Amino acid sequence: MRRALLWAVLVLAAVPVLFPLYYALAGGVMGARDLTAYPPALVPTGLHLDNYAQALRSVPLGREYLNSALQSGIITLFQIVTSILAAYAFAFLPMRARAVVFGLFLSTLMVPWEAIIIPNYLAISSLGLTKGPLTYLGLVLPFLASAFGTFLLRQAFLQFPSELRDAAVVDGCGHLRFLWRILVPLARPSIAAVGVYVFLSAWNQYFWPLILVRDPQYQTLQIGVTQLNDVEAADPGLILAGVSMALLPTLFIVIFGQRFIVRGLTAGAVK
Amino acid sequence: MAGYGLSWAYLLPSLAVFALFVFWPLGRSIYLSLHGSDIFGGAGRFVGLDNYAELFTEPRFLKVLGTTALFTLFSVVPAILGALALVLLLEAQIRGAKVFRTIFAMPFAFSVATASVVFSIIYNPAIGIANGLLGQLGVDRVHWLTSPDLALLSVSATTVWMNLGYNVLVLSAGVGAIPQEVTEAARLDGASGLRLAGRITVPLLSPQLFFLVVVSTIHALQSFGQIHILTKGGPDEATTTLVYSIYENAFAYGSADFGLASAQAIVLMVVVLAMTAIQFGVLERKVHYR
Numbered sequence: 379m380r381r382a383l384l385w386a387v388l389v390l391a392a393v394p395v396l397f398p399l400y401y402a403l404a405g406g407v408m409g410a411r412d413l414t415a416y417p418p419a420l421v422p423t424g425l426h427l428d429n430y431a432q433a434l435r436s437v438p439l440g441r442e443y444l445n446s447a448l449q450s451g452i453i454t455l456f457q458i459v460t461s462i463l464a465a466y467a468f469a470f471l472p473m474r475a476r477a478v479v480f481g482l483f484l485s486t487l488m489v490p491w492e493a494i495i496i497p498n499y500l501a502i503s504s505l506g507l508t509k510g511p512l513t514y515l516g517l518v519l520p521f522l523a524s525a526f527g528t529f530l531l532r533q534a535f536l537q538f539p540s541e542l543r544d545a546a547v548v549d550g551c552g553h554l555r556f557l558w559r560i561l562v563p564l565a566r567p568s569i570a571a572v573g574v575y576v577f578l579s580a581w582n583q584y585f586w587p588l589i590l591v592r593d594p595q596y597q598t599l600q601i602g603v604t605q606l607n608d609v610e611a612a613d614p615g616l617i618l619a620g621v622s623m624a625l626l627p628t629l630f631i632v633i634f635g636q637r638f639i640v641r642g643l644t645a646g647a648v649k
Numbered sequence: 650m651a652g653y654g655l656s657w658a659y660l661l662p663s664l665a666v667f668a669l670f671v672f673w674p675l676g677r678s679i680y681l682s683l684h685g686s687d688i689f690g691g692a693g694r695f696v697g698l699d700n701y702a703e704l705f706t707e708p709r710f711l712k713v714l715g716t717t718a719l720f721t722l723f724s725v726v727p728a729i730l731g732a733l734a735l736v737l738l739l740e741a742q743i744r745g746a747k748v749f750r751t752i753f754a755m756p757f758a759f760s761v762a763t764a765s766v767v768f769s770i771i772y773n774p775a776i777g778i779a780n781g782l783l784g785q786l787g788v789d790r791v792h793w794l795t796s797p798d799l800a801l802l803s804v805s806a807t808t809v810w811m812n813l814g815y816n817v818l819v820l821s822a823g824v825g826a827i828p829q830e831v832t833e834a835a836r837l838d839g840a841s842g843l844r845l846a847g848r849i850t851v852p853l854l855s856p857q858l859f860f861l862v863v864v865s866t867i868h869a870l871q872s873f874g875q876i877h878i879l880t881k882g883g884p885d886e887a888t889t890t891l892v893y894s895i896y897e898n899a900f901a902y903g904s905a906d907f908g909l910a911s912a913q914a915i916v917l918m919v920v921v922l923a924m925t926a927i928q929f930g931v932l933e934r935k936v937h938y939r
Contacts (some may be wrong), residue, residue: 385745392752395813398767399755401778405770418781437883459661467659474653486671488925490871492892493918496899496907497677498670523666553655582760584874585685589900600762604878607766615771621763630816632758633751640822 402625405618406430413614429619436610439620441595442602449517449587449598450580456518457576458569463526466557468528469535470543474534483525492585499589513596517587521580527572535561567638574631574638583627597622656735678918681911691784693908709886710913712893716801717890719868723805724812729861731809732816733854737846740824751822757814761874768807769794769879787889794880799848804879804888808872816861823857824850855936870921891917 409426412419414486420510434440467473468480498520502508532638538561562569585639587598607618633641665826682700685693704710734751739746756764771779780790793803818851827850835849851858873892876882882897889897891913899910 384738384741388735388745389747390751391735391738395810396755397753398764398771398810399657399758401771402763402767414776416781417785418778425933460666463659464663467656471656471659472653473656483663483667486667488922489671490867490918490921491678492871492873492895492922493914494671494674494678496681496895496914497912499672499900500677500907501674520666522672523661523663525667528663582762584761584877584893588877589896602759603762603766607769607878612877615774617766617770621766622762624763625758628760629758632754636751636754636818639757 399625402618402621405509405615406622407619408615410615412611426615430614431545431622432613433606433610433616433620433623435618436616437602437606438594439599439606439623440596442597443623445514446599448514448582450585451515452518453521453580454573454577456522457524457527458573461524461531461572462562462569463559464523464528465531465535466553466561468532470540471553483528486525495585495589503588508590508592510593511596513591513593516590517596517598520586524576526578530572531565531568531613538564542578546607571638574635578628578631578639662838678911678914681698681907682915686906687907696908700909702915703909704912704916712886713889713891713894716886717870718814720801720805720808720872720888720890721866723802724808725862725865725874727805728809728812728816728865729858732813732820733851733858735813735817736820736824737850739821740846740850740906741842750817753817754814754821756811757818759811759814761811761872762878765807765875765878767877768803772803772879783817795884797884800880800884800887801812804875807875807879808869811875812865812868816865819857819861820854823854827853839935852937859928859932859936862932863925866924866928867921870924884894891920 381469390497403423404420406429407427408419408422408429409424412423445642460648464483468476473479502516502519506512507519543556546560551559582600584600587601591597591601603620603624604616607617610616683695683697685696685699694716696921732753735749739749739753759767771777774780774790774873777793779793780788783791792799796798831853832845832849835845840848871892872890873896876888876890876893877896881890882893895913895917898904898906898913
């Protein structure tokens with residue numbers, strides 16, 4: 379009896395949580411008649427796969443998909459590399475004023491991006507990085523390093539005993555060789571956690587591409603979806619088809635990469 | 650043996666990015682906030698604290714601060730309490746808990762743009778499903794995003810939904826880290842249900858709860874996308890938060906008042922720092938670290 383009640387409560391809670399996802403996927407194949415029907419249709423009466431084709435024609439979502447993949451891919455790759463290098467220095471290299479430099483890194487986490495977005499915008503546009511393919515550079519340049527990644531990887535590196543490093547030195551292994559050949563493979567789960575987290579935040583960016591990108595050819599997917607929302611307001615099926623396409627990569631990560639997300643998200647919660 | 654120089658080589662790529670895109674812009678934000686703006690958006694003449702004085706004597710800006718506080722409250726508290734309730738329920742119910750956890754984590758797959766677009770369709774007053782379903786119950790057409798009383802709540806509700814998945818993931822990880830022996834021992838002592846949750850689980854989750862309060866508050870203060878997509882700050886500025894106001898002054902409608910917008914940006918930073926400091930000062934003492 380108690381079990382059944384708990385189940386009922388959980389199911390009741392799951393409905394509103396799941397509904398927007400269901401509505402995006404189901405609505406994406408619904409015709410305009412279903413979506414505007416009264417009483418409202420909750421289940422598609424027909425399969426309107428042409429919503430997808432029409433959404434792709436209305437806004438160049440395909441091109442924007444590639445732009446977003448490129449932008450997020452570059453940001454992720456660079457943040458992983460710069461974070462690994464910095465984390466290695468903090469964990470294994472002799473350093474003067476280590477605490478001060480580490481504090482300097484962490485202080486960047488306290489500066490809200492929105493508080494420095496104006497000067498960054500002015501600098502990037504005065505460098506001409508809003509013109510043509512240079513837009514890609516403008517999209518990624520401010521995000522090529524991160525204190526969060528450095529912090530998380532430093533924690534991971536510190537788990538390995540310094541004897542590991544000493545043994546490698548005895549074997550004549552230099553720093554870079556030790557780092558890439560031994561440490562990076564060992565710390566792969568933490569690196570994956572940083573990668574997943576960085577990729578998701580880059581993929582989901584909104585404010586920066588909104589103000590930066592002028593040439594529609596270099597627009598990102600997130601902005602594209604909202605443009606679809608503006609131009610196709612009369613046909614919600616098209617918009618939801620576009621949303622479904624934009625959701626695919628992140629949905630995939632949430633379902634299959636959950637353990638990496640949790641590792642990355644909670645790194646700061648455990649002291 | 651490596652000298653001290655080597656560590657700088659490893660730090661240099663990160664330090665260069667931070668110097669160019671965090672520290673220098675921060676200085677520049679302060680500089681801009683002390684200047685007027687010329688028509689091209691460049692820094693105009695030095696005006697001292699005039700921009701700040703203008704902000705804090707303007708009823709419009711005081712309203713913006715109030716809206717920001719309300720939005721933060723409405724979006725942070727329900728999302729954390731809701732996630733906590735869900736996670737505690739999951740802990741009591743063993744069978745199917747994993748499936749439910751994945752379901753509750755689903756909103757995390759949405760970006761601010763995709764979530765806001767879906768909600769804008771749900772909220773549509775004429776054809777949206779929210780009014781469609783309520784209409785079945787005999788409720789009159791609700792203007793979710795265009796009524797000054799409701800708009801902030803509707804945008805907050807969207808944000809709560811978006812953040813729920815993240816909060817569930819963090820709290821579930823916290824529950825998973827509680828040693829079995831602790832809950833077993835409490836159960837043997839006769840604790841169950843609410844008592845177990847109140848006396849054992851919630852206190853042991855306090856590091857994760859504290860983390861969520863700090864991170865969600867910072868996040869809420871920085872919210873932009875859902876406001877830009879759902880309401881554009883309206884109706885009648887009812888949803889104009891600090892960050893949205895920065896956007897309007899700097900980038901919207903060719904405004905380019907970078908001086909005034911920068912003053913607001915510095916206010917934003919001070920608010921974020923102050924909130925974080927207060928939370929560490931007041932709340933962290935109550936956190937039980939294992």
